[in-house]
Amino acid sequence: MRQRYFALLCAFACAPAAAVSFQTRLEKAEWQVQGDQFECRLSQPVTDFGSGEFVRKAGEQAVFRLNAREHWLDRGSATLLAAAAPWQPGRGDINLGAVTVGNGDVPFSSTQQQAGRLLTGLLEGRSPLVRHRTLQGGDSLEVRLLPTNFSKAYNDYLGCTAKLLPVNYDQVKQATLGFPGGGAELDDTTRAKLDIILQLVKADPSINRFSLDGYSDNSGNRLSNRDLSRRRALAVEQYLKANGIGEEQITVRFYGEQYPLVPNTSAANREKNRRVTLHLSRETAPGKPTEPAAPAPTPPATAGTS
Structure with a gap:
């Protein structure tokens, strides 16, 4: 039992x-x-x-x-x-x-x-x-x-x-546009990248703020580098405006050879530093951004110029 x-x-x-x-x-x-x-x-x-x-x-x-x-x-x-x-x-x-x-x-x-x-x-x-x-x-x-x-x-x-857009907002809200040739003209690769971003922007009207930051390498003197970075940012601005983006939606800044991505110690590195950074953000009503505007850049910890 x-x-x-x-x-x-x-x-x-x-x-x-x-x-x-x-x-x-x-x-x-x-x-x-x-x-x-x-x-x-x-x-x-x-x-x-x-x-x-x-x-x-x-x-x-x-x-x-x-x-x-x-x-x-x-x-x-x-x-x-x-x-x-x-x-x-x-x-x-x-x-x-x-x-x-x-x-x-x-x-x-x-x-x-x-x-x-x-x-x-x-x-x-x-x-x-x-x-x-x-x-x-x-x-x-x-x-x-x-x-x-x-x-x-x-x-x-x-x-x-099959009907999805090629990119989403998080993937392109900060995009780097290169200028490998050293000038201020947009090449085919950069235009194609902008076209993809514009396809998303036209599908999503809430994306309505564009901040452009232009940069150069340190190949020239500081004044010429600053002007070159300005012309690069303006070239991107003109492309955006030509594709329906209003001038009042775009902010342009330029920094010359300041804030390099990588040290200007080789041709490959200098090519990376010749760029415009495009920041996208959303704004629900004028003067009331739902996302902070792109801040001014700060130098990368490993950055430097030769």
């Missing part, structure tokens, strides 16, 4: 911690596509949890992330898997490595490589699976998305990504 009592006691006391699992019922699982020229999303709602989604911004590859209505996930390192479906006997799960979980409604974002492998896995019938522990109690926790009806939604998602 005593042995039976201890056996029953151990059945409860010695059992592993309960697992918390979030997964939408198979017949209710659906994929949704939303997006515009700035961002595309491919998502699946997860019952009682929130959703899992692939997010691809203009100019980038997709990442995978969870949206949580409640703070279920503890901080730390979770495991991301492309899990085999129960109806796929003989196929094992693919461990895609760790993701770092933090606070907030979006506790983590995967790497682009992890997201790419998850998308491939979904096309093969695999499930994105996040395995971690709960915030309260430390029980094991799983969040699983299902591959049901994925192919149709994925084709719609590809249609969305």
Whole structure:
């Protein structure tokens, strides 16, 4: 009798911690596509949890992330898997490595490589699976998305990504425009770079402030270098104005050979220092910038002139 009592006691006391699992019922699982020229999303709602989604911004590859209505996930390192479906006997799960979980409604974002492998896995019938522990109690926790009806939604998602702009704001809000030839004329590479930036600006009218900082190397005297840096900044200004940017939106500054990116100790370094830096910012109403204007440059710690 005593042995039976201890056996029953151990059945409860010695059992592993309960697992918390979030997964939408198979017949209710659906994929949704939303997006515009700035961002595309491919998502699946997860019952009682929130959703899992692939997010691809203009100019980038997709990442995978969870949206949580409640703070279920503890901080730390979770495991991301492309899990085999129960109806796929003989196929094992693919461990895609760790993701770092933090606070907030979006506790983590995967790497682009992890997201790419998850998308491939979904096309093969695999499930994105996040395995971690709960915030309260430390029980094991799983969040699983299902591959049901994925192919149709994925084709719609590809249609969305085909319309994305070539860059996003964060990628070009500070752009360096080179003058490798040594003069003040825009070359084909610089014009092409400006055309890409202008494509974004025309799609997003909130980007409406342009600060231009002109620089030179130290090849000439200080006065001629200062004038050359001014003419470079003005050349960029003229290109912007010719493409619809108002003069009142543009601020021009020039510094000659001050503030080199790298020491002027070689031809390659001097080429890097011949440049105009373009700073973009947003302003919701005249005189009320939502982002600070570009500050005057400060010398890099390793900068110098020969």
